Amino acid sequence: MSDDAVSRAARDALRRAARGLGAYHLNACVKCGLCGETCHIYRAEPVPENLPGAKASEVISFFRRYHTLLGRLAPFLVGARSMTAENLDDLVETVYGRCTACGRCGVNCSVGIDVGTVIRVGRNILAAAGKVPANLQAVVDNQLKTGNQMSIEPAELKETAAWISEDLRLEMGNDEVTIPVDEPGRRVFYLVNPREVKFFPLSLSAAAGVFHAAKESWTISSRFYDVTNYGLFSGDDNAAAEITRQAIDEATRLGCQEIVLSECGHGFRSFRWEGPNWLGKPYEIPVRSILEVMLEYVRSGRIKLDPKKNKDRVTLHDPCNLVRWGGVSEPQRELLRLAVADFQEMTPNREQNFCCGGGGGMLSMSEYGDRRIGSGKTKADQIRATEAKIVATPCHNCADQLLELNKHHKLGVEIQAVVELVYNALL
Amino acid sequence: MLEKEWILALASVSFAAVALLFQTAVSWGGGRKDHSVRAGSPLRGVIYNFTSAMKPSHKETARLHLVKFTVGVAMHLGILTAIAELILLIVDPSFEPWRSVVLGSVFGVAALCGLYLFVRRLLSATLRGISSIDDYVSVLLVIGFLVFAALEELGVVERSAFFICSAVLFFYLPLGKLRHAVFFFMARMDYGRRLGHRGVYPPKCGKVPPNA
Numbered sequence: 001m002s003d004d005a006v007s008r009a010a011r012d013a014l015r016r017a018a019r020g021l022g023a024y025h026l027n028a029c030v031k032c033g034l035c036g037e038t039c040h041i042y043r044a045e046p047v048p049e050n051l052p053g054a055k056a057s058e059v060i061s062f063f064r065r066y067h068t069l070l071g072r073l074a075p076f077l078v079g080a081r082s083m084t085a086e087n088l089d090d091l092v093e094t095v096y097g098r099c100t101a102c103g104r105c106g107v108n109c110s111v112g113i114d115v116g117t118v119i120r121v122g123r124n125i126l127a128a129a130g131k132v133p134a135n136l137q138a139v140v141d142n143q144l145k146t147g148n149q150m151s152i153e154p155a156e157l158k159e160t161a162a163w164i165s166e167d168l169r170l171e172m173g174n175d176e177v178t179i180p181v182d183e184p185g186r187r188v189f190y191l192v193n194p195r196e197v198k199f200f201p202l203s204l205s206a207a208a209g210v211f212h213a214a215k216e217s218w219t220i221s222s223r224f225y226d227v228t229n230y231g232l233f234s235g236d237d238n239a240a241a242e243i244t245r246q247a248i249d250e251a252t253r254l255g256c257q258e259i260v261l262s263e264c265g266h267g268f269r270s271f272r273w274e275g276p277n278w279l280g281k282p283y284e285i286p287v288r289s290i291l292e293v294m295l296e297y298v299r300s301g302r303i304k305l306d307p308k309k310n311k312d313r314v315t316l317h318d319p320c321n322l323v324r325w326g327g328v329s330e331p332q333r334e335l336l337r338l339a340v341a342d343f344q345e346m347t348p349n350r351e352q353n354f355c356c357g358g359g360g361g362m363l364s365m366s367e368y369g370d371r372r373i374g375s376g377k378t379k380a381d382q383i384r385a386t387e388a389k390i391v392a393t394p395c396h397n398c399a400d401q402l403l404e405l406n407k408h409h410k411l412g413v414e415i416q417a418v419v420e421l422v423y424n425a426l427l
Numbered sequence: 428m429l430e431k432e433w434i435l436a437l438a439s440v441s442f443a444a445v446a447l448l449f450q451t452a453v454s455w456g457g458g459r460k461d462h463s464v465r466a467g468s469p470l471r472g473v474i475y476n477f478t479s480a481m482k483p484s485h486k487e488t489a490r491l492h493l494v495k496f497t498v499g500v501a502m503h504l505g506i507l508t509a510i511a512e513l514i515l516l517i518v519d520p521s522f523e524p525w526r527s528v529v530l531g532s533v534f535g536v537a538a539l540c541g542l543y544l545f546v547r548r549l550l551s552a553t554l555r556g557i558s559s560i561d562d563y564v565s566v567l568l569v570i571g572f573l574v575f576a577a578l579e580e581l582g583v584v585e586r587s588a589f590f591i592c593s594a595v596l597f598f599y600l601p602l603g604k605l606r607h608a609v610f611f612f613m614a615r616m617d618y619g620r621r622l623g624h625r626g627v628y629p630p631k632c633g634k635v636p637p638n639a
Contacts, residue, residue: 077564111607111614280462
């Protein structure tokens, strides 16, 4: 794209993003500068550029230039900036490399600005301008081209499901246990993180075990089974809508009655909350997290748990997109209290939790790897303070980051999905 | 003589009100329908975001910066009181102020709070780095408004001077960051509504956990 075209595309994206309630937040920042300590990145690297208010101000400076009177007439008075290619390049590191859009600064903002949404407006602008970091864009492209972010072929998925089923049959001593693939007419359409298929099959195996124990009718698809949606992170709403549509259409094609999402923070937020708005219409099929579904199994007596089967102390990391952005904070706690003998909360927790540092697509952008690991220090300190042996986290992105923090900070813990602990505790 | 200043003050307040109303309407832009199935109460989210969420016990920025938070609150209480008095004087030009030392002191303390925030912005490299001219002008106008409100209250300056100073503030209000006077409420309402819709607010644990 020419510089003119880039600027035009970026301005159009800003206009679209600012229309509606987003503009309230773009008009409200007073730059009080009190938000520093709320941000895990600022705490690790306390430079002005990492102050949440400063990051938001960069996005707001473009809004002021095109959507306020003084910004148009005397931009220098209000710190307004034009959308030149150079200025947009400056924004890239700010909104992708210095912020995971975890939203913690927002819930603590003295004014009440949704800073995460302001940052995502910045990502909307850059996505329209074709300036998404290459590695992050590659993940989105993979999802659009192949149906999953790791480009796993349907044959490979089926093969993996087959050998996990085989192992599970041996483990559970039951020949009927299986991971159903492409089975029409099942009640539950289960979306998983491709990471489970490719590298960490234990959580998929555990989910299959729990579904079997609960006598659930379920299936996964060999074509569209990916719970992740990196369009949320890149800021490309069209891509995010398409990724959502693929999964919803597949669930409908298979005739399922409910979509159940594997443990994935941003996947939950994308499918449960943002997806209908990206598509511009409500789903015709309900969506729940597997955490909510497992808790229902326990409450209805479909599965029974013995906490003595998980003796070690367990703590819980709250994924930002599941808890602060998604509202699912209690099912995982109730499950852990029933499934483990010694559950210890981190402090702070729930909607006040700190980001692990791996959110916002940060894991896919190797250029910011050092900052990602450094910014996880707050989380590492929280984990150490609990003296837990196991960190449960209902998010595969968080799990990847926590695995790295475990090594880097020598925490000596195991990272597990909640479903693994529930499976271990099955009676 | 007073009539001209009265008209000026009335014009400035009217201009600010109309401009802010216009900006709010433009920002709303017809709104955005949320197509997701709600898991909580948007109304309860809004109520929470305007009440408990603003307490230092629930808001880390306030808890960790209690002095600055208190100074900010004191300044804003002074501003709101001064605006109330200004509107009273505009609505009823014959209204005789109380010449209250208490009210004058409230405005004076609020002005000092504003001065503290102004000096803090000047001295902090971080704040200077993110500030534009508007950030300084805005707080200076507010300080001026509060000073004149205090002096008028104490009978030191004529009411006409207070009207002129107010007019400068209110003509500028919708143009710079002072428009947060309205957008504070809109942003907090929107955020509370959205988090209420999703079942995030009010927090389910009943109390906010202590800070790390």
